[in-house]
Each structure stands twice: as structure tokens, then as C-alpha cells.
Amino acid sequence: MSEFTLSCPVPANDEETIKLAHGGGGRAMARLLDSVIRPGFRGASLELQHDGAVLDLAGATAFTTDSYVVKPLFFPGGDIGTLAINGTVNDLLMCGARPLYLSVGFILEEGLPFATLRRVVASMHDAALAAGVKLATGDTKVVDRGKADGLFVNTAGIGRVLTPTPIAPDQVRPGDAVILSGDIGRHGIAVMAARDGFGFETSIESDCAPLLGPVLGLLDAGIVPHCLRDLTRGGLASATVEIAEAVKLAIALDERAIAVCDEVSAACELLGFDPLHVANEGRFVAFVAAKDAKPAVEILRRHAVSANAAIIGEVREAPAGQVSCRGALGVARVVDMMSGEQLPRIC
Amino acid sequence: MSEFTLSCPVPANDEETIKLAHGGGGRAMARLLDSVIRPGFRGASLELQHDGAVLDLAGATAFTTDSYVVKPLFFPGGDIGTLAINGTVNDLLMCGARPLYLSVGFILEEGLPFATLRRVVASMHDAALAAGVKLATGDTKVVDRGKADGLFVNTAGIGRVLTPTPIAPDQVRPGDAVILSGDIGRHGIAVMAARDGFGFETSIESDCAPLLGPVLGLLDAGIVPHCLRDLTRGGLASATVEIAEAVKLAIALDERAIAVCDEVSAACELLGFDPLHVANEGRFVAFVAAKDAKPAVEILRRHAVSANAAIIGEVREAPAGQVSCRGALGVARVVDMMSGEQLPRIC
Numbered sequence: 001m002s003e004f005t006l007s008c009p010v011p012a013n014d015e016e017t018i019k020l021a022h023g024g025g026g027r028a029m030a031r032l033l034d035s036v037i038r039p040g041f042r043g044a045s046l047e048l049q050h051d052g053a054v055l056d057l058a059g060a061t062a063f064t065t066d067s068y069v070v071k072p073l074f075f076p077g078g079d080i081g082t083l084a085i086n087g088t089v090n091d092l093l094m095c096g097a098r099p100l101y102l103s104v105g106f107i108l109e110e111g112l113p114f115a116t117l118r119r120v121v122a123s124m125h126d127a128a129l130a131a132g133v134k135l136a137t138g139d140t141k142v143v144d145r146g147k148a149d150g151l152f153v154n155t156a157g158i159g160r161v162l163t164p165t166p167i168a169p170d171q172v173r174p175g176d177a178v179i180l181s182g183d184i185g186r187h188g189i190a191v192m193a194a195r196d197g198f199g200f201e202t203s204i205e206s207d208c209a210p211l212l213g214p215v216l217g218l219l220d221a222g223i224v225p226h227c228l229r230d231l232t233r234g235g236l237a238s239a240t241v242e243i244a245e246a247v248k249l250a251i252a253l254d255e256r257a258i259a260v261c262d263e264v265s266a267a268c269e270l271l272g273f274d275p276l277h278v279a280n281e282g283r284f285v286a287f288v289a290a291k292d293a294k295p296a297v298e299i300l301r302r303h304a305v306s307a308n309a310a311i312i313g314e315v316r317e318a319p320a321g322q323v324s325c326r327g328a329l330g331v332a333r334v335v336d337m338m339s340g341e342q343l344p345r346i347c
Numbered sequence: 348m349s350e351f352t353l354s355c356p357v358p359a360n361d362e363e364t365i366k367l368a369h370g371g372g373g374r375a376m377a378r379l380l381d382s383v384i385r386p387g388f389r390g391a392s393l394e395l396q397h398d399g400a401v402l403d404l405a406g407a408t409a410f411t412t413d414s415y416v417v418k419p420l421f422f423p424g425g426d427i428g429t430l431a432i433n434g435t436v437n438d439l440l441m442c443g444a445r446p447l448y449l450s451v452g453f454i455l456e457e458g459l460p461f462a463t464l465r466r467v468v469a470s471m472h473d474a475a476l477a478a479g480v481k482l483a484t485g486d487t488k489v490v491d492r493g494k495a496d497g498l499f500v501n502t503a504g505i506g507r508v509l510t511p512t513p514i515a516p517d518q519v520r521p522g523d524a525v526i527l528s529g530d531i532g533r534h535g536i537a538v539m540a541a542r543d544g545f546g547f548e549t550s551i552e553s554d555c556a557p558l559l560g561p562v563l564g565l566l567d568a569g570i571v572p573h574c575l576r577d578l579t580r581g582g583l584a585s586a587t588v589e590i591a592e593a594v595k596l597a598i599a600l601d602e603r604a605i606a607v608c609d610e611v612s613a614a615c616e617l618l619g620f621d622p623l624h625v626a627n628e629g630r631f632v633a634f635v636a637a638k639d640a641k642p643a644v645e646i647l648r649r650h651a652v653s654a655n656a657a658i659i660g661e662v663r664e665a666p667a668g669q670v671s672c673r674g675a676l677g678v679a680r681v682v683d684m685m686s687g688e689q690l691p692r693i694c
Contacts, residue, residue, distance in 0.1 A: 020691040025582075051411055051576065062401050063400045063505060065451070107416060141694075143416050149494040156501075161401055337377065340371065340374075
């Protein structure tokens with residue numbers, strides 16, 4: 001290919017599909033990057049063409065990564081791109097950090113339509129702008145047909161830690177209040193309904209969203225949660241059980257305080273799912289000192305994404321490592337992680 | 348699964364294979380992490396069980412990412428694990444940074460033997476120790492059978508920039524010497540020979556290695572290269588063409604100075620490959636001021652990984668953006684990136 005061809009803007013040809021050559025480090029790859037990836041991220045990315053980005057950082061820095069393999073790629077309320085930005089942004093926020101920079105690693109399958117990649121890149125661009133993060137560096141690989149499922153994305157994230165004390169499971173104390181930021185189960189049910197062969201319809205959209213507002217809102221008000229955890233795979237159950245086991249304390253939840261909307265509730269009943277196990281992508285739990293609980297809930301309720309925040313339980317000394325949930329009839333049941341898999345490839 | 352089972356060390360059962368449930372965020376996933384991933388990385392990883400790691404960083408920081416999809420997973424001289432550590436370590440070094448922390452994101456295919464994952468984790472552990480980096484944070488996803496190819500890995504890396512001036516393509520100047528750190532083409536030929544169906548045998552091993560010694564050696568001696576670039580996909584050709592195009596200068600190479608071992612040379616002749624296009628995983632080019640060229644080569648030759656370093660060319664004003672290579676008969680040819688793909692999934 002001549003240099004002339006390269007310096008011309010490449011027209012959007014949505015008939016085009018990914019070839020193995022697009023991952024080869026040669027001209028075809030340069031063209032993919034120049035025609036789809038770099039222009040798609042313009043506005044949300046640092047302008048760099050090197051092996052890595054150089055950033056100016058100071059002090060305590062949070063670092064996290066997630067790969068995204070959700071199926072289908074597009075679902076009501078989001079797609080793999082929004083998920084890949086918001087998921088990693090939220091993991092940084094859960095460390096008490098302001099998200100600053102993300103890396104993006106694509107694994108593309110031969111035959112993927114350019115149009116699909118463009119849509120995902122556009123979603124990532126918009127989600128990055130909305131969350132105030134810059135895409136700092138990236139990588140693109142192509143695998144042969146049948147060796148991936150359309151596309152997978154990895155994002156790693158860097159953020160500046162905003163709190164003098166750590167926000168982590170080992171900071172949780174007996175007496176802490178457990179606050180849930182909203183109703184649960186929307187993401188899992190939305191993705192399931194979007195999948196072929198599940199045979200049920202729902203108007204539920206994923207709750208996929210960045211949690212910037214509520215987390216920074218708490219910190220700005222001087223409320224430093226002892227621990228924050230976003231509810232993703234494994235739902236509220238896995239998040240609380242992991243923390244209870246890590247800190248060797250008990251967490252007592254009150255089912256009546258845990259919001260589940262009617263449609264999620266109906267879908268769970270139909271499918272035999274416990275809503276506590278269903279995935280979310282825009283919900284979190286905050287463990288705060290009892291005295292901070294009410295002001296924290298008030299602050300969370302000011303943000304749309306956490307408008308239904310509520311205190312759903314408290315931390316106790318014993319039984320160590322156990323999560324229980326008191327039902328409407330006053331009987332408490334032990335909450336455990338799922339032993340197997342509810343729905344693969346939810347994120 | 349009871350807590351007792353969990354707190355017991357899980358015996359290495361190499362008959363076991365990855366199930367979808369290992370990615371579900373429940374007990375099976377906790378067990379995979381506790382039995383294979385965390386113990387495998389012990390010694391090379393930070394001890395954390397949270398959404399991300401908190402690191403203490405100061406000043407200019409390099410950030411990079413790469414996904415690894417090499418096929419086969421194991422090849423003479425390395426495997427996907429060594430590649431995933433060394434590749435990202437080397438990208439940080441190419442920014443003039445000391446590699447400090449890596450993230451690791453696995454995408455595992457249902458049916459992958461635990462034994463395979465254990466081998467890869469062990470390679471990553473050893474490579475991380477050898478390169479002096481810590482694995483700071485990670486993620487594991489599982490996709491259904493037939494939707495990945497065994498396993499893919501993404502690593503993102505963070506390093507501390509050691510130089511006051513940037514090391515980047517736009518720092519390259521006319522008159523700069525181009526130094527190549529060793530003979531080229533080993534990785535590409537080794538992976539190709541390891542692949543089913545290629546039908547040729549060779550004793551060539553991949554050059555996959557961390558480039559810590561030579562790069563830190565240069566910087567310690569006060570030699571700040573204008574630009575560094577490791578030769579991966581696309582080989583020496585893509586690396587130099589990308590830089591020539593970015594800085595709008597010419598790069599004139601001398602073929603007689605570019606080392607290619609006999610076996611790589613023979614394989615390239617057999618397959619019709621230009622060695623300049625063949626992938627490497629432990630070689631780099633350094634662009635240095637002419638006055639620094641000889642001392643730089645002397646320093647590089649002190650390290651085993653760059654014992655055959657040599658000056659292979661120089662940077663000129665014109666023709667802008669063009670790389671040429673003068674052959675044994677004194678005739679110069681234009682070097683371009685490959686237009687298509689030589690060998691998919693080389694890294």
C-alpha cells in the first residue's frame with residue numbers, strides 16, 4: 001500500500017471484516033488502527049504512538065484490571081465497551097481512587113465486522129468521557145475464525161487514591177453498617193434475556209454505570225467508608241461473603257431492605273435464581289461506621305445511580321466469616337456464594 | 348463447599364479441567380484462584396484480595412498493555428506466560444522506565460487442563476521474579492468450549508521513568524546511529540516450527556527475554572537513547588518504518604551489519620520470508636546520538652541478551668518516512684512493513 005493511500009482518511013466501509021492480517025504488525029494493522037481505533041478514541045485518548053504512555057503520577061496509586069467476555073456483545077442498557085470502561089472505573093473507585101487512565105487490549109476474531117468494532121469503540125469513547133478517564137495505551141490482537149467469540153476486551157486502570165486510610169476488606173469493623181446503593185439483579189437478567197435461546201422477554205436494562213458520583217460524593221463529604229465493593233459476577237452474595245471471610249467477621253443482612261424490582265423478581269422466580277447471586281454492573285456495597293450510615297445514605301440518594309441507597313445490614317463479631325440474611329418472616333438464612341455457575345459470560 | 352475444604356490446600360489434580368463455573372464468581376472460582384493462581388504467583392505477587400492494588404508511585408510513570416494469543420501455547424525457548432511477562436516488561440523498558448508492577452488478565456477456555464494453566468502460571472512467576480516486577484492485580488474469565496483457544500493472557504505494566512528527557516520516536520534526529528541488540532528472527536521461526544502442519548524442523552529457540560540488563564546498562568552509563576523499540580510482530584521492518592514515518596526522517600540500514608543466524612536464514616529461504624519481517628521477543632533497536640554509538644554498543648555487548656549488538660545504520664534527513672537497506676552488493680532496497688500477514692498469532 002502506498003503512503004498516499006495511508007495518509008488519505010480511510011472511508012468507513014462497514015462491509016469490511018477483520019482479517020488475520022489486521023493483527024500482523026504490518027500495513028493492514030496500521031490501517032485498522034488509523035481507520036477505526038485511533039479516530040474512534042479521539043477525544044478520550046492520549047495522543048501517542050509508542051510502546052507505552054508516560055504519565056505524571058504522585059503518591060498512592062490504585063491499579064486494577066479486568067477482561068470482558070460478555071455474550072452477547074450488545075444488550076439492553078450497554079455493551080461490552082461500556083462494561084469494559086465502567087467496570088474498571090468502578091474497581092478503581094472501590095479502592096477510594098479517582099480513575100485517571102485506562103489501557104485497552106482488544107482480542108478480535110477473524111471475520112468480525114468493522115461495524116461491530118466501531119460501535120464498541122464508540123461506546124468505550126463515550127463511557128471514558130463520561131467517567132473522566134483517558135485511554136492511555138492499547139493493543140490489538142487478531143485470532144483465527146472460531147478461536148474467539150467476536151471480540152474480547154481487557155482494560156487496566158490507574159487512579160489516584162484520595163483517602164489517607166485504606167478502603168479495604170480488612171478495615172471492616174463490628175458495628176459497621178452495610179449500605180447497598182440500589183436495587184439488584186438488573187445486569188444479569190438483562191444479559192440473560194438478550195441471549196438466544198432463553199425464551200423470555202423483559203424490558204429490564206442493565207444497571208451498567210460508572211459509580212463516580214456516589215463514591216466521590218461520600219469522600220468529598222469526609223465520609224471514608226471502611227470498605228467498598230461493587231457487585232459484579234456472583235452478585236451481592238459473593239461480594240459480602242468474600243469480605244466476611246477476609247475479615248473473619250459476620251455480616252447480617254435484612255432481606256426486606258434489599259431492593260429488587262418487580263421484573264427482576266419475576267425473572268428470578270421463573271428461572272429459579274436467588275437475586276442475591278445475580279450480577280450487577282452499577283451497584284456497590286459500602287461498609288461505614290454506624291455513625292456515618294445515615295449521612296452516607298443521604299449523600300448516595302442525591303445521585304441518580306444510587307438514588308435507592310439503603311442500609312441493608314450490619315457487621316457483627318460472630319459467626320466469623322458468615323453472611324446471613326433475615327427474611328420477611330424473621331427467619332435468617334445463611335448466604336453463600338454459588339457453588340457453580342448461574343450464567344456464564346455475564347461480563 | 349465447606350469452609351474446611353477451602354482452607355485445606357487443594358491437591359494438584361492434573362486430571363481436572365476448567366469449567367464454566369470457574370469464571371462465575373462463586374465457590375468454584377474462589378477454589379481455582381486459591382488452588383492454582385494465587386499459590387502459583389506467590390513470591391512474585393502482592394498479597395491482596397481486593398478490587399485493585401494500591402501502589403506508591405512518584406513522578407513520571409510509564410503505562411503499557413499487551414494481550415498474548417500465541418499459538419501454540421508452548422514453544423522452544425518459552426511459552427505464552429514468559430511472553431506475557433517479558434513482552435510487557437520490555438515495552439516499559441522501551442519507554443526508559445524500570446518495570447515495577449504488572450496486572451494479569453486470563454481468558455480461559457472451558458476444558459483447559461489445570462496442568463496447562465499451572466505451567467503457564469509457573470512461567471509467569473519465574474519470569475516476573477527474573478525481571479524484578481511484582482504482579483499487583485489480576486482477573487480470570489472463562490468462556491465456553493470453542494470460544495477461545497486454550498487461554499489468552501493480557502498484562503498491563505507500570506514502570507518508573509528513569510530519564511529526564513523522553514525516549515520516544517519524536518526524539519530521533521538526523522545523524523543518529525541505529526543499534527540492533529542481536530540477531531533477528533528467532534522467535535518467529537521457533538513458533539512457526541512448533542506449529543502443527545508446518546512440516547519443518549529446527550533447533551532454533553525463541554529469543555524471548557527481558558531486556559532489563561542492556562537498557563538499564565545504557566541509562567546507568569549516562570547514555571540516554573533518543574528512541575528504543577523492541578522488535579515484535581512485523582520484525583525490524585515494522586519497528587523502523589513506524590519510527591521513520593512518525594518522525595518524518597529516513598533510516599538507512601546496512602544489511603551486512605544485521606545478524607541472522609544460519610538456521611533462521613535457511614528457514615526464511617525455505618519459506619520465502621524476509622528476515623526483516625520475522626518476529627522477535629528479545630531484540631530491540633536503539634537510536635542514539637552518533638557520539639554515543641560506540642560506547643553504547645560496548646555496554647550492550649556486556650549483557651548476554653545483547654552480546655551481538657551492532658550499529659546497523661543511521662538516520663538521515665531524506666527521503667522522509669522511508670527506510671532503506673543496502674545489500675551485500677551495495678544496492679539499497681526500500682524496506683516496508685508487510686502488507687498482509689506472515690504468520691498469525693506469533694505473540
